[in-house]
């Protein structure tokens with residue numbers, strides 16, 4: 001079956017829905033999602049969304065820009081970062097006017113809280129910049145946008161799994177998707193296609209992400225012959241609940257929570273004496289991991305303590321109610337009276353599908369755009385987060401760049417873009433993945449392959465990296481890719497075949513992880529979240545550049561493009 005729309009957006013998180021809302025003001029817009037829209041991973045964003053509103057104290061977009069540039073260890077493109085911080089203010093108020101239920105100050109303004117890496121006066125700080133809805137900010141934003149999209153008659157195709165991008169001669173004409181509920185392949189033919197497919201942290205055993213975050217969009221782009229950008233930069237959030245990795249928001253430290261080791265010491269004194277627990281995430285994650293590695297985890301084990309007890313019951317219940325509940329449910333611990341065991345947990349993709357500042361996907365180091373193909377959100381790389389994202393900058397990145405991309409697609413169509421001819425083998429591009437996998441015979445267990453991938457990514461491609469381990473991981477990935485060809489799907493039906501779904505997602509994970517390891521092996525420096533113990537210094541002379549990685553028959557091919565520097569020249573970071 002072929003569906004015709006002006007715009008087809010894959011992904012119903014904050015980025016996809018904001019784009020849909022904007023595009024649907026002037027063109028016929030459809031959104032495809034493998035999960036019900038309000039179950040998209042954005043729902044779990046807890047702590048806040050960054051905008052220099054200055055509601056609690058003086059703030060400015062220049063300070064926010066400086067923090068974002070420095071927080072990203074100077075790898076972010078400063079033109080894109082400036083757009084983020086300037087448009088954040090407008091977007092926060094736009095969300096408020098749509099009905100987003102932000103927490104309020106006594107005067108009724110949007111309340112704001114502190115978050116790691118956000119400071120006043122060019123790094124002096126701290127500053128209260130994170131707008132929040134208790135600790136359910138993503139929930140509030142996602143539901144607001146979904147309601148607005150429903151009001152605008154955006155067409156939703158829920159539980160459709162996109163398998164392939166339809167692209168020929170660098171022109172995009174649509175996607176192929178599998179109807180997960182009823183079975184069957186569908187073609188979506190459009191003038192503009194957008195990927196807002198989110199992140200990939202499920203490739204690590206200890207992670208904060210939803211089951212659905214398997215990096216599908218990134219792998220589909222690789223499979224279509226396009227590159228991914230800066231994939232070696234993977235954020236480990238400092239405070240995952242031990243042992244699962246479920247997130248305890250940075251808002252907990254923003255509200256005054258602190259970290260202690262086995263000796264009961266606030267060990268951040270040693271690593272980041274000025275900013276302590278409110279240093280950027282890469283710094284705090286490495287500090288925690290170092291304490292654990294050197295035997296100062298609690299009882300010598302793989303975790304340290306987050307102490308929230310001094311905040312008191314009332315503040316915890318008012319400002320961190322969901323966190324209190326999560327900790328209770330997952331660990332049986334009452335954070336009002338007890339220490340919370342935490343460890344760094346895989347969290348966020350700084351890299352992704354390369355785009356320009358209007359969301360157009362680019363295909364090479366010269367930033368040549370692919371006609372009719374757009375991307376935004378965590379699955380894209382524009383790049384505003386550089387080598388390390390600041391807390392609260394992601395939901396705002398999704399909102400600002402989702403909105404810009406929706407507008408850009410509407411403009412593209414308004415200027416006369418037509419639907420391009422579908423490739424002759426359009427349906428075949430999806431068929432191999434569904435029918436091919438269902439027909440395959442083999443002896444390998446997908447669960448065993450996934451488990452080995454997740455366990456080894458933790459050990460060999462985690463908070464700390466080195467050549468020997470990355471090389472080992474590359475070999476493991478190649479062997480897992482080989483074993484994947486021998487996987488058999490036991491249940492052969494097409495309706496709600498979650499076993500098949502797991503296998504397709506596993507295949508996608510095995511694809512994009514290779515770009516992370518190969519890009520990380522090549523980058524012989526430490527910058528932001530990419531820390532090489534064998535190259536512990538940042539090397540601006542050789543590495544002030546973005547990595548582009550393509551998948552080819554002979555392995556991953558790399559190329560590089562310059563970082564856009566406008567206002568702030570690279571300097572050493574000290575916190």
Ligand SMILES: Cc1cc2nc3c(=O)[nH]c(=O)nc-3n(C[C@H](O)[C@H](O)[C@H](O)COP(=O)(O)OP(=O)(O)OC[C@H]3O[C@@H](n4cnc5c(N)ncnc54)[C@H](O)[C@@H]3O)c2cc1C
Nearest residue numbers: 011012013015034041042046047048162198377378392395
């Ligand atoms: C626990 C947690 C807390 C967080 N807290 C914060 C916070 O406080 N502040 C902040 O700024 N950021 C936070 N983040 C990060 C932020 O929430 C995410 O980066 C952001 O929400 C990603 O939104 P998105 O629109 O890019 O994608 P998502 O919300 O992840 O949505 C992805 C969409 O793509 C669809 N999709 C994917 N693949 C396919 C496919 N093959 N076919 C069809 N559909 C597909 C999915 O169905 C889904 O609709 C947090 C993240 C986590 C994990």
